[in-house]
Amino acid sequence: xxxxxxxxxxxxxxxxxxxxxxxxxxxxxxxxxxxxxxxxxxxxxxxxxxxxxxxxxxxxxxxxxxxxxxxxxxxxxxxxxxxxxxxxxxxxxxxxxxxxxxxxxxxxxxxxxxxxxxxxxxxxxxxxxxxxxxxxxxxxxxxxxxxxxxxxxxxxxxxxxxxxxxxxxxxxxxxxxxxxxxxxxxxxxxxxxxxxxxxxxxxxxxxxxxxxxxxxxxxxxxxxxxxxxxxxxxxxxxxxxxxxxxxxxxxxxxxxxxxxxxxxxxxxxxxxxxxxxxxxxxxxxxxxxxxxxxxxxxxxxxxxxxxxxxxxxxxxxxxxxxxxxxxxxxxxxxxxxxxxxxxxxxxxxxxxxxxxxxxxxxxxxxxxxxxxxxxxxxxxxxxxxxxxxxxxxxxxxxxxxxxxxxxxxxxxxxxxxxxxxxxxxxxxxxxxxxxxxxxxxxxxxxxxxxxxxxxxxxxxxxxxxxxxxxxxxxxxxxxxxxxxxxxxxxxxxxxxxxxxxxxxxxxxxxxxxxxxxxxxxxxxxxxxxxxxxxxxxxxxxxxxxxxxxxxxxxxxxxxxxxxxxxxxxxxxxxxxxxxxxxxxxxxxxxxxxxxxxxxxxxxxxxxxxxxxxxxxxxxxxxxxxxxxxxxxxxxxxxxxxxxxxxxxxxxxxxxxxxxxxxxxxxxxxxxxxxxxxxxxxxxxxxxxxxxxxxxxxxxxxxxxxxxxxxxxxxxxxxxxxxxxxxxxxxxxxxxxxxxxxxxxxxxxxxxxxxxxxxxxxxxxxxxxxxxx
Amino acid sequence: xxxxxxxxxxxxxxxxxxxxxxxxxxxxxxxxxxxxxxxxxxxxxxxxxxxxxxxxxxxxxxxxxxxxxxxxxxxxxxxxxxxxxxxxxxxxxxxxxxxxxxxxxxxxxxxxxxxxxxxxxxxxxxxxxxxxxxxxxxxxxxxxxxxxxxxxxxxxxxxxxxxxxxxxxxxxxxxxx
Ligand code: FES
Ligand code: FES
Numbered sequence: 001x002x003x004x005x006x007x008x009x010x011x012x013x014x015x016x017x018x019x020x021x022x023x024x025x026x027x028x029x030x031x032x033x034x035x036x037x038x039x040x041x042x043x044x045x046x047x048x049x050x051x052x053x054x055x056x057x058x059x060x061x062x063x064x065x066x067x068x069x070x071x072x073x074x075x076x077x078x079x080x081x082x083x084x085x086x087x088x089x090x091x092x093x094x095x096x097x098x099x100x101x102x103x104x105x106x107x108x109x110x111x112x113x114x115x116x117x118x119x120x121x122x123x124x125x126x127x128x129x130x131x132x133x134x135x136x137x138x139x140x141x142x143x144x145x146x147x148x149x150x151x152x153x154x155x156x157x158x159x160x161x162x163x164x165x166x167x168x169x170x171x172x173x174x175x176x177x178x179x180x181x182x183x184x185x186x187x188x189x190x191x192x193x194x195x196x197x198x199x200x201x202x203x204x205x206x207x208x209x210x211x212x213x214x215x216x217x218x219x220x221x222x223x224x225x226x227x228x229x230x231x232x233x234x235x236x237x238x239x240x241x242x243x244x245x246x247x248x249x250x251x252x253x254x255x256x257x258x259x260x261x262x263x264x265x266x267x268x269x270x271x272x273x274x275x276x277x278x279x280x281x282x283x284x285x286x287x288x289x290x291x292x293x294x295x296x297x298x299x300x301x302x303x304x305x306x307x308x309x310x311x312x313x314x315x316x317x318x319x320x321x322x323x324x325x326x327x328x329x330x331x332x333x334x335x336x337x338x339x340x341x342x343x344x345x346x347x348x349x350x351x352x353x354x355x356x357x358x359x360x361x362x363x364x365x366x367x368x369x370x371x372x373x374x375x376x377x378x379x380x381x382x383x384x385x386x387x388x389x390x391x392x393x394x395x396x397x398x399x400x401x402x403x404x405x406x407x408x409x410x411x412x413x414x415x416x417x418x419x420x421x422x423x424x425x426x427x428x429x430x431x432x433x434x435x436x437x438x439x440x441x442x443x444x445x446x447x448x449x450x451x452x453x454x455x456x457x458x459x460x461x462x463x464x465x466x467x468x469x470x471x472x473x474x475x476x477x478x479x480x481x482x483x484x485x486x487x488x489x490x491x492x493x494x495x496x497x498x499x500x501x502x503x504x505x506x507x508x509x510x511x512x513x514x515x516x517x518x519x520x521x522x523x524x525x526x527x528x529x530x531x532x533x534x535x536x537x538x539x540x541x542x543x544x545x546x547x548x549x550x551x552x553x554x555x556x557x558x559x560x561x562x563x564x565x566x567x568x569x570x571x572x573x574x575x576x577x578x579x580x581x582x583x584x585x586x587x588x589x590x591x592x593x594x595x596x597x598x599x600x601x602x603x604x605x606x607x608x609x610x611x612x613x614x615x616x617x618x619x620x621x622x623x624x625x626x627x628x629x630x631x632x633x634x635x636x637x638x639x640x641x642x643x644x645x646x647x648x649x650x651x652x653x654x655x656x657x658x659x660x661x662x663x664x665x666x667x668x669x670x671x672x673x674x675x676x677x678x679x680x681x682x683x684x685x686x687x688x689x690x691x692x693x694x695x696x697x698x699x700x701x702x703x704x705x706x707x708x709x710x711x712x713x714x715x716x717x718x719x720x721x722x723x724x725x726x727x728x729x730x731x732x733x734x735x736x737x738x739x740x741x742x743x744x745x746x747x748x749x750x751x752x753x754x755x756x757x758x759x760x761x762x763x764x765x766x767x768x769x770x771x772x
Numbered sequence: 773x774x775x776x777x778x779x780x781x782x783x784x785x786x787x788x789x790x791x792x793x794x795x796x797x798x799x800x801x802x803x804x805x806x807x808x809x810x811x812x813x814x815x816x817x818x819x820x821x822x823x824x825x826x827x828x829x830x831x832x833x834x835x836x837x838x839x840x841x842x843x844x845x846x847x848x849x850x851x852x853x854x855x856x857x858x859x860x861x862x863x864x865x866x867x868x869x870x871x872x873x874x875x876x877x878x879x880x881x882x883x884x885x886x887x888x889x890x891x892x893x894x895x896x897x898x899x900x901x902x903x904x905x906x907x908x909x910x911x912x913x914x915x916x917x918x919x920x921x922x923x924x925x926x927x928x929x930x931x932x933x934x935x936x937x938x939x940x941x942x943x944x945x946x947x948x949x
Contacts, residue, residue: 073882229881239802295791677882679926684926714929
């Protein structure tokens, strides 16, 4: 791996500025230590304006940090600890985290919002540090300016005190200024739930200069890993509360046989074969419950065959998906840019590239299907154990579905299989099933979806179609770009249990948005249109094929189209694809990253397709291609090398080089892990993934039919990281999957001279493409 | 009809009552509270539920509990003891199996859901091939029946790093007895 460090930062607020500006140094010392304990004891969410809601510095010098955001597997639990350790001048090892529990964390928000979450933690840490510094000055009887704090010990005037000693017998009563409002149902959002961002800590406390960082920028390990490798982690699929178990029911859901079938008659359970199983039904929500999990599984299977549903067939079939989308009247798009200027520029262009692209439905496909445990009590209190990415949003949804006040609902978050966005908007999942069944039975219920059920009934990332046009001048420079992107609904956060059980659930408004963050400042004239529509077959009883965002949402799909057009335009201009990109940007970060990644890949400058490109034969043809993305203050470059065997249609990635400039790198090793992981997911999408369906139902319902990349299919991976001290923080996890597809299709073009305008590059599609 | 079975799991004798056809996974997780092995597909297609049976990887989501009588079942919770026995050292909670330690040292898990099964596959592989090449690791994790070991988080590169690290440690400490 190649790593570089660049830049120095701008001037920051100092303690003196801060004090002079009347900064919030409330160092009153309130006696009662019971506050934290009180917070835990109620179902209400800790008040975000109180320091004790965010962190506790204990007398043994350990620190407890609370955030409503959660770990999705990208290492954020390490990064939060690193961020706080830096501001408080402590070792990250002394910090433990509580994440995502609505009764024990203050700020809510969604898991992938790490940058916002980290900004909160940084400011809370900075406010606390200033308070601790004042306290140390008072107790050591020296001015704050002559105190140094290292590893949680304040030293000055020849004496020293640890944080634990400083706070002996007292409690830091610090006010934390915040903006935001509590998460709740809110129809002004497309998915019907407000509070995606959670609370934000405001003000400008003096934060530690990046140049003085000692913990951020090092590869601090992810705290949960030792428990995960020894079997000690409590996962959301485990029975989370030992006390619950005696009374717990395991449920298996019986789903309609088609996307639109409704229940005619529920079957029966043979009591001789399944003595402790019983059927629970409400509307179209049908389940078999049993204290014995395997009995629930087998009874549900037997029962399903005796249950009658109406017939339904209203899907177009996945083979017809894009023709169906093409035939649709899409209405008014949301737009960005100057249409008139683009029309004029395209009319004057020497040459134009014009192409249409498409992709089928793909899905998040975690290794663990949805699971949840709910305990709905007669007194109206509700506890849900979940792996949702948005606990406060889920809390609002559950309260809405059960018509109970939000204050009665507690969401406890636990680890589970990576979700890649499917619960970001707080819906989907087994939680709806679980609370409804628990309410109906009066017992705690654990609902485990089975894999075929998850692959058929969880939300998926919708297919899309797109048209793009680029105009080139006489020098072969792009002067204008016009694009139109069309996709079914991507933010259906309704709880399936509530839909089927005909209970209240959130509203859902379809729409689409222009997601690209523009990396090419030298292409100034552009017009983008994004068209939305409801779920495919959305008029069907249960909402049709429900759509949801997936990792780098919208942006990933739209950027694929933009980058493919850039690659086609480079070929038209007879230019090397890396050099062609260099000519369309002046951004030094992107220029440096392009060069560094190309160098790591051993990129040889020349136009595509390669000399000798072909489309026949049994021998593998080789090719290479590039793609970039700019997202949330981070630049990414991907370079794919592939082998195409025309006779079999098999495309194999042989090497993938991925470069990232994410501003200041927080944790080089976890960034390396995220970059490689994202590359694998992106290659999987480029080469293999497709949700298939017939006119009635989803048919890609197991791992033999929804194929993802295997270890053997993973190419050699090379990584380039550039860290900058003066550009803030960018997202280091999410966009890593988005560079592979455009690089892979460009590499295919390099090998064959034919530009694929659809992914995945499956053997059948490739053979048709090469023969066509 | 529910029947009593005597099983040997992680070196300990266990008595469980279950329908004879109950997959081992459900017995491990629910009756024995061994939650290392996890439910992924229930179809022998992913590897999340893998355990060792007499030293070989088996998908616990499809093997019935009645076929396990008289066999030795090991989950990740029992790996430290497997290693202690191989090395002839007294079992203690501090010393992990080198495969587990390598998974920590290489920071292999992302969400971690698949990784119990991945570590079981690694222990199985290293017992047959103490020094696997990258190609051999890829082959073992992909082509060993009944299915590839799948990781949706894409940690394959980190798994390869960890297997090779574990191999080094196991070889330098004398290898499997
Ligand atoms: S859960 Fe057993 S192989 Fe997937
Ligand atoms: S680490 Fe998440 S599925 Fe493998």
